[in-house]
Amino acid sequence: MTGAKSEPAPKPLLRALRGERLERPPWWLMRQAGRYLPEYRALRAQARDFVDFCLNPALASEATLQPVRRFGMDAAIIFADILLVPQALGQKLGFGDDGPLLEPVDEAVGISGLKLEGVASRLEPVGETIRRCRVSLPPQTALIGFAGAPWTVATYMVEGGGSRDFQRVKSWAYRDPNGFQGLIDLLTEATIDYLSMQIATGVEVVQLFDSWAGVLPENEFERWVIAPTRRITAALGERFPVVPVIGFPRGAGLLYERYVAESGVDAVSLDTTVPRGFARERLQPRLPVQGNLDPVLLVIGGEALERAVSELRATLSGRPYVFNLGHGVLPQTPPENVGMLAKLLSQPLD
Amino acid sequence: MTGAKSEPAPKPLLRALRGERLERPPWWLMRQAGRYLPEYRALRAQARDFVDFCLNPALASEATLQPVRRFGMDAAIIFADILLVPQALGQKLGFGDDGPLLEPVDEAVGISGLKLEGVASRLEPVGETIRRCRVSLPPQTALIGFAGAPWTVATYMVEGGGSRDFQRVKSWAYRDPNGFQGLIDLLTEATIDYLSMQIATGVEVVQLFDSWAGVLPENEFERWVIAPTRRITAALGERFPVVPVIGFPRGAGLLYERYVAESGVDAVSLDTTVPRGFARERLQPRLPVQGNLDPVLLVIGGEALERAVSELRATLSGRPYVFNLGHGVLPQTPPENVGMLAKLLSQPLD
Numbered sequence: 001m002t003g004a005k006s007e008p009a010p011k012p013l014l015r016a017l018r019g020e021r022l023e024r025p026p027w028w029l030m031r032q033a034g035r036y037l038p039e040y041r042a043l044r045a046q047a048r049d050f051v052d053f054c055l056n057p058a059l060a061s062e063a064t065l066q067p068v069r070r071f072g073m074d075a076a077i078i079f080a081d082i083l084l085v086p087q088a089l090g091q092k093l094g095f096g097d098d099g100p101l102l103e104p105v106d107e108a109v110g111i112s113g114l115k116l117e118g119v120a121s122r123l124e125p126v127g128e129t130i131r132r133c134r135v136s137l138p139p140q141t142a143l144i145g146f147a148g149a150p151w152t153v154a155t156y157m158v159e160g161g162g163s164r165d166f167q168r169v170k171s172w173a174y175r176d177p178n179g180f181q182g183l184i185d186l187l188t189e190a191t192i193d194y195l196s197m198q199i200a201t202g203v204e205v206v207q208l209f210d211s212w213a214g215v216l217p218e219n220e221f222e223r224w225v226i227a228p229t230r231r232i233t234a235a236l237g238e239r240f241p242v243v244p245v246i247g248f249p250r251g252a253g254l255l256y257e258r259y260v261a262e263s264g265v266d267a268v269s270l271d272t273t274v275p276r277g278f279a280r281e282r283l284q285p286r287l288p289v290q291g292n293l294d295p296v297l298l299v300i301g302g303e304a305l306e307r308a309v310s311e312l313r314a315t316l317s318g319r320p321y322v323f324n325l326g327h328g329v330l331p332q333t334p335p336e337n338v339g340m341l342a343k344l345l346s347q348p349l350d
Numbered sequence: 351m352t353g354a355k356s357e358p359a360p361k362p363l364l365r366a367l368r369g370e371r372l373e374r375p376p377w378w379l380m381r382q383a384g385r386y387l388p389e390y391r392a393l394r395a396q397a398r399d400f401v402d403f404c405l406n407p408a409l410a411s412e413a414t415l416q417p418v419r420r421f422g423m424d425a426a427i428i429f430a431d432i433l434l435v436p437q438a439l440g441q442k443l444g445f446g447d448d449g450p451l452l453e454p455v456d457e458a459v460g461i462s463g464l465k466l467e468g469v470a471s472r473l474e475p476v477g478e479t480i481r482r483c484r485v486s487l488p489p490q491t492a493l494i495g496f497a498g499a500p501w502t503v504a505t506y507m508v509e510g511g512g513s514r515d516f517q518r519v520k521s522w523a524y525r526d527p528n529g530f531q532g533l534i535d536l537l538t539e540a541t542i543d544y545l546s547m548q549i550a551t552g553v554e555v556v557q558l559f560d561s562w563a564g565v566l567p568e569n570e571f572e573r574w575v576i577a578p579t580r581r582i583t584a585a586l587g588e589r590f591p592v593v594p595v596i597g598f599p600r601g602a603g604l605l606y607e608r609y610v611a612e613s614g615v616d617a618v619s620l621d622t623t624v625p626r627g628f629a630r631e632r633l634q635p636r637l638p639v640q641g642n643l644d645p646v647l648l649v650i651g652g653e654a655l656e657r658a659v660s661e662l663r664a665t666l667s668g669r670p671y672v673f674n675l676g677h678g679v680l681p682q683t684p685p686e687n688v689g690m691l692a693k694l695l696s697q698p699l700d
Contacts, residue, residue, distance in 0.1 A: 253603020
């Protein structure tokens with residue numbers, strides 16, 4: 001070391017996402033902040049409802065930091081919800097015991113009641129969460145922002161919550177594709193504004209969650225998943241060329257490859273069902289991959305977890321790779337298993 | 351035509367499943383008997399509960415025949431439920447408003463309370479349903495039997511019903527694969543016995559529904575989906591070499607190709623998300639394919655339905671192909687849309 005003031009070394013997550021192969025893969029976990037942590041449950045009890053919690057920068061930033069403090073992940077992901085965007089557009093949002101509830105928009109209602117202008121400023125509390133996290137995170141820990149991808153957010157907006165068969169949203173998209181395009185366009189613009197605000201405020205990476213990408217036939221996947229994602233990556237790439245975008249088209253299966261080739265994402269997150277060999281042969285030569293441990297393995301821990309982590313690393317860490325789950329941390333996960341995972345990942349591969 | 355008594359022409363479904371390309375593809379629909387038909391709802395009202403209904407040959411055979419009478423599909427599929435097998439093995443089964451409810455089996459309870467011996471004879475009412483259907487079906491209409499594949503049936507048995515994250519069943523399979531293998535083996539044997547009884551009694555084709563094949567990582571897919579299916583197809587193939595087995599590994603995505611190569615099925619049913627081009631290039635050269643119209647298109651009908659049906663036929667009917675949906679008929683489907691589909695499929699492709 002010289003006495004001159006030196007640039008800090010780039011953060012491991014950013015190195016991997018920019019295409020560097022690391023001996024020890026950087027890691028974080030989807031839903032790493034959440035109900036499996038007792039300190040999260042205590043924090044959550046301080047807010048009346050879930051939306052208030054997400055929009056309270058003191059609470060949301062603390063939730064963001066909790067898992068990093070306990071386990072030392074290579075990244076924190078801001079604590080928020082993909083449905084804050086529809087709420088900021090003017091749709092009523094609540095959370096019941098079975099998940100989110102929205103007053104549905106549909107072909108009849110249309111989207112004229114939704115207001116794009118000022119959407120990012122109505123989401124300013126998330127910006128404040130980001131500022132608070134940036135000053136508190138350890139220097140090697142990256143901060144990730146996120147949004148739901150337009151198709152996935154649209155499913156909740158049209159179905160009024162979760163769905164099994166996506167009949168309402170698909171019906172609209174099939175029967176009146178031009179009308180439905182209006183909703184997707186609105187969400188695309190809102191997502192660009194929202195993520196731009198997040199980046200301008202301090203996140204260093206963004207992830208687009210397309211949790212319901214896997215329910216569409218190919219033509220519709222192209223139109224409602226790939227095309228809006230490409231518009232988002234293009235717009236962000238122009239304004240913020242060094243900020244990587246991770247795409248997560250969960251369940252895309254046979255369409256993962258097309259998504260990788262056409263959506264413009266800088267890295268792709270793999271769900272649990274994506275075969276590791278396929279990821280190595282077909283995806284990693286194009287871009288860094290992230291994933292894809294089955295979250296159930298983190299619930300059970302022990303040898304099964306240890307073996308699966310070794311196999312994943314052995315297959316994927318020969319090229320740029322970010323360790324993660326294939327889906328979010330399950331609420332029943334014993335925190336000590338996440339500790340065990342942290343330890344496993346800190347060791348060199350045999 | 352000569353005056354000599356001639357063999358009746360083979361049924362179109364059987365011709366397609368044995369590898370013949372037909373100008374007009376044979377068709378049937380998963381859940382073609384069911385709640386979308388007013389005559390079904392009237393029939394259903396005659397039985398106290400759903401299990402009684404399935405095990406009443408007079409009612410179940412009538413339900414089987416109703417859609418064929420109305421729409422003239424090329425096949426009837428016996429009206430039954432994949433969970434009749436766990437019940438016949440001794441597990442308590444009921445149906446609530448939200449679907450099936452079973453008293454769960456798990457690692458602690460084990461499978462010692464389940465009884466394989468005599469399982470097919472306890473399912474004899476299904477045999478009687480088959481006999482009644484055989485005498486009533488038009489001569490060109492094939493009769494299809496079915497069972498749930500072991501993995502899918504096991505998910506219900508261990509979760510105690512439907513599931514979102516399959517945590518209980520996966521935990522067992524990950525933590526104690528040898529113990530879980532005992533349950534899968536039991537189901538494999540029960541399925542062989544049950545389908546053998548169905549074939550001996552008169553079904554001409556069987557379909558294995560692996561509705562939850564799509565939630566497993568590759569290693570587990572090989573062990574819990576492919577391997578048991580291979581045992582079933584091998585056992586049935588030995589006893590009944592001319593009866594085709596259609597496999598439906600719903601959601602298998604990137605693992606469809608491996609399933610086709612290794613499971614021993616004679617034909618494969620495609621869920622809605624399988625790209626048609628992939629099916630044509632990678633699957634059809636190996637075996638007949640079936641599918642995969644989005645059931646939502648049958649709810650909305652009209653031009654969107656017409657266009658999708660034409661595209662499917664244009665892509666897939668150059669090789670052996672059975673028209674079907676990618677998932678079951680939705681209860682909200684207007685029967686007249688199924689009539690429209692029947693008419694479309696009766697016409698030559700432009």
